[in-house]
Amino acid sequence: MRRCTAVALAAAALLALPAAAQTSGLGLLNSILGGQQGGSASPAAALGSLLGGTQPTATAAPANDLMTLLSQADGTIDETREIEIGRQLAAVLLGSKPLHADAALQRYVNQLGRWISLQSARPLLPWTFGVLDDPGFNAFAAPGGFVFVTRGLVDRVDEAELAGILAHEITHVTERHHLQALRSKARAGLATQLLGSQIRTSNAVGSLVSQQMLALGRNLYFSGLDQSDEFEADRQGVALAARSGFDPYGLPGVLQQLRSAAPDNPLFALSLSTHPPAQQRLDLLEQAMGRRLDALAGKPVVRIEQRLAQPKR
């Protein structure tokens, strides 16, 4: 939280520097954040990502470098590298399911998600949202601002419920939950173990994702995050959705759906196996919310089809 403000301030300070001074400025920024110098991240790339610009992949840190960084006991992962790790994990998810072809739907989810992200603790990340073409009921995030929902989820929720889900995933990103999980896995030597136990597949030439990162990413999305991280994302997500102008009961509404899903329903299997039981999540939300947000809940229900049917600007 405080660090991200420091980054933003430092970035703003850098913007005011003459071009010649910027390289040393970045070195200073890195040392403030405890990040490692080296790699080929340029100041422009760092600033670009801070300011939400697209990041040229040419400046990506080598994949092995990122694994080394994750395995270290100390040292902060700076935002540029966080985004790069996120890109690689997003590539793993998109390798398991493609983006949905409906451009209007993708645009709508990006508008909705970006609006919610503006109310979050890290509004300057390059937030990127996508709908996966998958009939299952699930949502994922990756470090640095990548958020995914499945088509099967979008089909079953209204706008406030989708906002609740996006706010939950946005919280995982702002709180760096995936990075923490990756670091503990990397330090436990899991990547090496996983590589030993699986059939090596040859990566396409020039792939930016190392075998180790691929193994860690697959494991991460299969096993899910720590339960306490999920409870935190529920609690903060409800407040974030409410702050963005939505019915605060969107996320509890989705949890009620999850609660009534049969545990062997193949559309809900991965959601249910990677999250704490829905009733427990609802109990904790009830303790946190009480009735204090009920006054914000008197909003008309907006169906997603209604939004998509509205004339495009």
Place this chain on the structure above:
Amino acid sequence: MIRARSRSSAGAWLFALVLAASLPAPAQAQEEPALARRTTELREAPGEAGRSLATLAADTPLTRLADRQGPWVRVRTAAGATGWVHLFDLGPASGAAGTSGGGAASALRGVASFFTKPSQQRAITPTSTIGIRGLGAEDLAQAQPDTAAVTRMEALRVAEPQARQFAREAALRTESVEPLPVPARSGQGGQP
């Protein structure tokens, strides 16, 4: 989603019907057996101001209907009366799925679990050859990184001004909301 081959035979029709019957309907559209978790009012309209139709004792069996308005969920009593109860006052009928199972605990997790009780390990259900399943273990195990798709996704990004424009058109206004308090460690999730 399902591509039935265009054999205009009764057999194909029957197969399609059986297949359709085996697909789970959207959870939203389903009525779900439920219980009153505590003594609560069955209200005529969603809201604390709604006239009370009846007082429901704790554990009164109910049927949850599809409608939700904010925290208010429409239910039907065994006697056939319908009305609204607060979402938090509604629990699953005993033996429902949502009361057990959950996160696959991993010894490798660095952060201490919120619960001291180890959560049950549950295997992902094996896929059936017919029917539809969601993204699962097999998809992840076989995933090869698709960086080109990430680039396509990044091209869909929405800039801040466009997001604010969207919010204006949707009449979304920011609200001042305090962070929610962290619940005291209650140890167990509330099974009444």
